[in-house]
Amino acid sequence: DGMNVLFIIVDDLRPVLGCYGDKLVKSPNIDQLASQSMVFSNAYAQQAVCAPSRVSLLTARRPDTTRLYDFYSYWRVHAGNYSTMPQYFKENGYVTLSVGKVFHPGVSSNYSDDYPYSWSIPPFHPSAEKHENDKTCRGKDGKLYANLVCPVDVTEMPEGTLPDIQSTEEAIRLLNIMKTSRQKFFLAVGYHKPHIPLRYPQEFLKLYPLENITSAPDPWVPKKLPSVAYNPWMDIRQRDDVQALNVSFPYGPLPDDFQRQIHQSYYAAVSYLDVQIGLLLNALDNVGLSNNTIVVFTADHGWSLGEHGEWAKYSNFDVATRVPLMFYVPGMTTSPVSQGAGVFPYLDPFSHIGGSAPQGQSKKVVELVSLFPTLAELAGLQVPPVCPEMSFGVELCTEGKSIVHYFNVSEGKEEEGKEGCDDTDRCFNEEPAAFSQYPRPADTPQWNSDKPKLKEIRIMGYSMRTIDYRYTLWVQFDPNNFRANFEDVHAGELYMMESDPNQDYNIYNNTSHG
Numbered sequence: 001d002g003m004n005v006l007f008i009i010v011d012d013l014r015p016v017l018g019c020y021g022d023k024l025v026k027s028p029n030i031d032q033l034a035s036q037s038m039v040f041s042n043a044y045a046q047q048a049v050c051a052p053s054r055v056s057l058l059t060a061r062r063p064d065t066t067r068l069y070d071f072y073s074y075w076r077v078h079a080g081n082y083s084t085m086p087q088y089f090k091e092n093g094y095v096t097l098s099v100g101k102v103f104h105p106g107v108s109s110n111y112s113d114d115y116p117y118s119w120s121i122p123p124f125h126p127s128a129e130k131h132e133n134d135k136t137c138r139g140k141d142g143k144l145y146a147n148l149v150c151p152v153d154v155t156e157m158p159e160g161t162l163p164d165i166q167s168t169e170e171a172i173r174l175l176n177i178m179k180t181s182r183q184k185f186f187l188a189v190g191y192h193k194p195h196i197p198l199r200y201p202q203e204f205l206k207l208y209p210l211e212n213i214t215s216a217p218d219p220w221v222p223k224k225l226p227s228v229a230y231n232p233w234m235d236i237r238q239r240d241d242v243q244a245l246n247v248s249f250p251y252g253p254l255p256d257d258f259q260r261q262i263h264q265s266y267y268a269a270v271s272y273l274d275v276q277i278g279l280l281l282n283a284l285d286n287v288g289l290s291n292n293t294i295v296v297f298t299a300d301h302g303w304s305l306g307e308h309g310e311w312a313k314y315s316n317f318d319v320a321t322r323v324p325l326m327f328y329v330p331g332m333t334t335s336p337v338s339q340g341a342g343v344f345p346y347l348d349p350f351s352h353i354g355g356s357a358p359q360g361q362s363k364k365v366v367e368l369v370s371l372f373p374t375l376a377e378l379a380g381l382q383v384p385p386v387c388p389e390m391s392f393g394v395e396l397c398t399e400g401k402s403i404v405h406y407f408n409v410s411e412g413k414e415e416e417g418k419e420g421c422d423d424t425d426r427c428f429n430e431e432p433a434a435f436s437q438y439p440r441p442a443d444t445p446q447w448n449s450d451k452p453k454l455k456e457i458r459i460m461g462y463s464m465r466t467i468d469y470r471y472t473l474w475v476q477f478d479p480n481n482f483r484a485n486f487e488d489v490h491a492g493e494l495y496m497m498e499s500d501p502n503q504d505y506n507i508y509n510n511t512s513h514g
Contacts, residue, residue, distance in 0.1 A: 002184055002379050002380050002381070003184075003292050003293060003294045003329075003330070003378070003379055003380075004094075004178070004184055004185050004186070004187070004289060004292060004293040004294070005089065005094070005185070005186040005187070005293065005294050005296070005375060005379060006187050006189070006280075006284060006293050006294070006295045006296070007102075007186065007187070007188040007189070007296045007375070008188075008189050008190075008191070008277065008280070008295065008296065008297045008298070009054075009101075009102060009188065009189075009190050009191075009298055009299065009300060010190075010191045010193075010194075010273060010297075010298070010299040010300075010324075011050065011101060011190070011191060011192050011193070011194070011195035011299070011300060012050075012194055012195040012196075012299065012300070012301065012302070012303040012313065013194055013270070013273070013299035013302070013303070013323070013324060014299070014302035014303050014305075014319060014322065014323070014324075015041075015302075015322060015323065015324040016266070016267065016270055017030050017031065017034070017270070017324055018030075018031040019031040019034035019035070019039060019324075019326075019357075019358050020039075020041065020324060024208070024212065024213075024267060025267055025270055025271070026207050026271045026274070026349040026350075026352075027270060027271065027274040027349070028274065028278070028347035028348075028349055028352040029274045029275070029277045029278030029281060029344075029346065029347050029349075030274050030277050030297065030324075032278075032281075032344060032345075032347060033277070033281060033295065033297060033326065033328055033344070034326050034358045034359070035357060035358060035359055036328050036333060036334045036343060036359050037295070037297075037326040037327055037328040037329075037333050037358065037359055037360075038326065038327045038329070038333045038358075038359065038360045038361075038362065038406075038407050039324075039325070039326045039358035039359075039360065039361045039362070040325040040326065040361075040362050040364065040366050040403070040406075041361055041362070041363050042322070042362075042363055042364065042365045042366065042434070042465075042467065043298070043322065043323050043324070043325035043366050043367070043368065043434075044318075044321045044322055044323065044365070044366070044367055044368070044434035044436055044465055045057070045299075045300060045301040045302070045321050045322075045323055045367075045368050045436060046062050046063055046367060046368060046369055046435065046436055046437070047063045047069065047301070047436060047437055047438060048301040048302065048313040048314060048315060048316070048320035048321050048436065048438060049301065049313055049314060049438075049450075049451065050071075050104045050300055050301075051068060051070070051071045051104035051106075051108040052066070052068045052069055052070070053300040053301050053368065054102070054103055054104050054300050055068050055075055055103070055104070055108060055109075056068075056368065056369055057085075057298075057300070057368040057369060057371050057372070058084045058085050058086070058102075058103065058114075058118075058372070059075065059082040059083070059084050059085075059372070060085070060369055060370075060371070060372035060373060060384065060397075060398035060399055060400050061075075061079075061082055061369070061387070061391070061398075061399050062369055062399050062435065062437075063437055064437070064482065064484075065079065065080070065082075065387070065391060065392070065399060066079050066082070067079040067482055068108060069437075069439045069452075069454060069457060069460075070439075070451065070452065070453050070454050071104065071106060071107065071108050071451075072107050072108070072453060072454065073107060073108065073454070074107055074108060074109065074110045075108075076110070076117075077110075079392060080391070080392040080393060080394070080395070081395050082394075082395060082396075083117075083384075083395050083396040084114060084117065084118045084372075085371065085372040085375060085376075086098070086114075086118040086119060086186055086188060087114075087117050087118045088372070088376065088381070088384065088396070089186040089379070089381070090118065090119070090120060090186070092381050093183075093184060094183075094184045094185060094186045095120045095178070095181070095183050095184070095185045095186070096118060096119050096120050096185070096186045096187075096188075097119065097120065097121065097123075097124075097174055097178075097185060097186070097187045097188065098113055098115075098118070098119050098123035098124065098188045098190075099123070099124045099167050099170050099171045099174065099187070099188065099189045099190065100124070100125070100126065100163070100164070100167035100170075100171075100189055100190035100191060100192065101125075101190035101191070101192055102123070102188040102189075102190040103118070103123075105125070124167070124170045126163035126164070126165075126166035126167050126170070127159060127166065128157065128158060128159045128161050128162055128163045128165075128166055129163040129192070131157070131158040131159070132163065132192070132197065132199070133146055133197065134146065134158070135240075136150070136152060136156075136157060136158070136199065137149075137150035137151075137152065137197070137199065137240075137241075138152075139241075145240040145241065146197065146239060146240050147197060147239055147240050147241040148196055148197055148198060148236055148239035148241055148242050148262065148265075149197075149198055149241055149261050149262060149264075149265045150197045150198055150199040150200075150265070151199075151200060151201070151202035151204070151205050151265065151268065152199055152200070152201065152202055153201075153202060154201050162199070162200070162201070163192050164191050164192055164193055164272070164273065164276050165276070167189060167190070167191065167192075167276070168189075168276045168279050168280050171187065171189045171280055171283075172279070172280065172283040174187060175187070175283050175284060175287050175289065176283075176287055178287075178289075179287035179288065179289060189280065191273055191276060191277075193269040193270075193272055193273050194266050194269035194270055194273065194303070196235065196236065196239070196312070197239065198262070198265035198266060198268070198269050199269075200265070200268055200269045200272040201272060203350075204268035204269070204271050204272050204349075205264065205265075205268050206350070207267070207268065207271050207349060207350065208264045208267050208268055210260060210261070210264055213260045213263050213264045213267075214260070214263070215256055215259040215260055215263060215306055216259070216305055216306035216307045217307075217502060218307055218308060218502050218504045219253065219256075219259065219306045219307070219309060220253075220308075220309055221251055221308060221309035221310075222308055222504045222505065222506060224505070224506040224507075224508075224509070225308060225493075225506060226474060226490075226491030226492070226493065226506075227443060227444045227445060227491075228440050228442075228443045228444070228459055228461070228474045228490055228491050229315065229316065229461065229472070229474065229491065229493060230250065230251070230308075230309075230310065230315075230445050230449075231304075231310055231312065231313075231314035231315045231445070231449055231450050232249060232250035232251075232445040232446075232447075232449055232450065233304075233310060233311040233312045233314075233450065234447060234448075234449075234450050234451075235312055235450065236311050236312055237249070241258075242254070242258075245258060249445075249447075250445035250449075251309060251445075253309055254306070254311070259306050262305065262306070262311070263305055263306075266303070266305060271349045274349055275348075275349060277297070278344075278346045278347055279346060281295070281343075281344035281346075282342075282344050282345065282346040284344060285342045285343055285344045285345070290330070290342075290343040290344060291330045291331075291343070292330060293330070294327065294328065294329050294330070294375070294378055294379060295327070295328035296325075296326070296327055296328075296371070296375065297324060297325070297326050297328075298323055298324060298325045298326075298368065298371070299323040299324055300323070300368075301313050301320060301321060301323060302318070302319050302320050302321060302322050302323060303319070303320065304317065304319045304320055305319070307319045307502060308503075308504070312450065314438065314449075314450040314451065315438060316436050316437070316438050316461050316463035316470075316472050316493075317470075317503055318465070318470065318503060321434075321436045321463070321465070323368065325366065325368075326358070327374070327378065327407075329378055329407075332378075332407065333359050333360060333407070334359065360407065362406045362407075363467065364403070364406050364432055364467075365431075365432045365433060365434050365465060365466055365467055366403050366406070366432065366434065367400055367434045367435065368400075369398075369399055369400035370398075370400030370401055370402065370403050371400065372384065372398055372400065373398045373400055373401065373402040374400075374402045374403050374404055376402070377402045377404045378404060383398075383402055384396050384397055384398045385397050385398070386398060386399075386401070387399050431466050431467070432466070432467075433464050433465065433466045434464070434465045434466075435462070435463065435464055435465075436463045436465070437460055437461060437462050437463060438460070438461045438463070439452050439457040439459070439460050439461075439477065440452060440457070440458065440459045440460075440461065440474070441456040441457060441458055441459075442458060442459070443459065443490055443491075454479050455479055456479075457477055457479045458476070458477060458479075459474050459475065459476060459477055459490050460474070460475060460477035460484050461473070461474045461475075462475065462484070463493075467497070468496065468497055468498065469494060469495060469496050469497055470493070470494070470495045470497070470503060471492075471493070471494050471495075472492065472493040472494075473486070473489055473491075473492050474489070474490045474491040474492070475488060475489055475490065476488035476490065491508075492508035492509075493506045493508050494506060494507050494508040495507070
């Protein structure tokens with residue numbers, strides 16, 4: 001029998017996790033998953049904003065093929081009737097289930113999360129989600145605000161709960177139903193935190209005393225950063241607590257102590273998320289499905305925590321495009337567990353000490369657009385064919401390549417360039433690269449620079465990340481015919497990773513690198 005799939009996708013989670021080397025964060029349950037998984041340390045999203053990234057990874061097509069750079073079109077109508085990853089599993093006999101934020105809700109998934117194409121039953125959305133942006137954060141004056149930094153007492157919340165808690169409960173309920181149904185399932189669970197507002201149960205603050213928190217190592221706007229590349233973090237400016245700081249637009253820095261509070265709350269939200277993941281994986285154990293379920297854990301994109309004087313996503317930097325990505329494949333990334341032994345005991349972040357190293361780690365540069373073919377191959381389904389250059393009329397194909405062949409190659413062998421591969425066309429001699437892109441309305445930061453609507457786009461920043469460098473070109477773009485004109489370059493960026501890991505020193509104009 002084929003394996004089940006548990007696909008976990010998190011909103012706005014950069015790899016601040018113990019298994020990615022972060023020394024401050026408490027993420028014992030995700031680290032435990034990593035210790036039984038193949039972990040990719042250089043995985044990148046195709047566009048650092050929710051809807052375009054999710055539609056891209058769920059269809060295995062890049063944003064230029066989905067034609068979605070904003071939130072306001074449905075690919076099946078606007079671009080092509082592309083099959084999605086859950087749809088492919090459904091057509092191959094799986095029961096497909098969606099809990100929480102998997103597709104971005106709204107127009108971009110036809111107001112239905114692409115049901116009934118992608119899912120066997122209508123997707124579940126937590127009822128408490130509608131209160132996300134309400135005034136639920138208690139200020140120092142005792143009044144309620146819609147803040148960015150928002151630790152809460154869950155018992156005081158509308159409905160007495162939070163969306164991610166509800167999603168975990170529903171996913172566990174579905175696992176209990178599926179254990180008796182004997183049908184293969186593809187269960188996708190989408191978590192909201194650490195997406196803003198940073199609203200989480202207040203006890204998680206205890207894990208992160210403010211005196212242990214530092215701000216970004218490079219909190220200034222780099223001297224040679226082209227203005228078109230900068231994102232002015234409008235969504236943060238609109239929160240009540242940030243508005244009260246009266247920060248100048250577009251570059252005005254946030255006060256240092258507030259920067260540290262954002263860091264603290266981001267980390268607290270990650271630990272709150274880790275508890276949800278721990279409960280969900282422990283439930284997989286409890287229903288006896290951990291030895292025949294593939295678990296994938298990833299995010300739709302990262303999130304800037306003050307690096308380059310930027311916050312939020314909306315850029316081509318690693319902090320915005322890099323995501324965690326790990327695959328737990330029973331018998332492949334683990335030794336097969338004896339029946340009945342728990343793979344995922346729940347670990348309490350308040351008491352658990354000590355990390356766990358990933359089972360396997362690959363530094364290969366990979367992309368989220370490769371998720372669909374990779375999961376198909378791991379589940380033993382036929383891998384969708386690679387898309388032709390123009391694929392608007394092709395329903396099922398992939399612009400990503402399966403990365404399963406990276407799973408069993410030891411890093412040592414790779415260095416010599418002798419890649420383990422069975423047939424030549426799976427052997428790429430070229431260096432792997434990840435491509436991301438971001439649209440802008442103008443050459444200088446505007447109120448709509450973070451999220452321009454399609455008709456407002458004038459420039460597209462195409463970015464390429466290899467193990468050695470990140471190279472970005474900002475070129476003229478016509479939203480009427482979706483054409484990028486590489487003859488008309490507005491700006492460029494080049495960062496050499498070895499000497500400049502934080503991407504602070506743009507050497508695009510240095511002739512020595514001509």
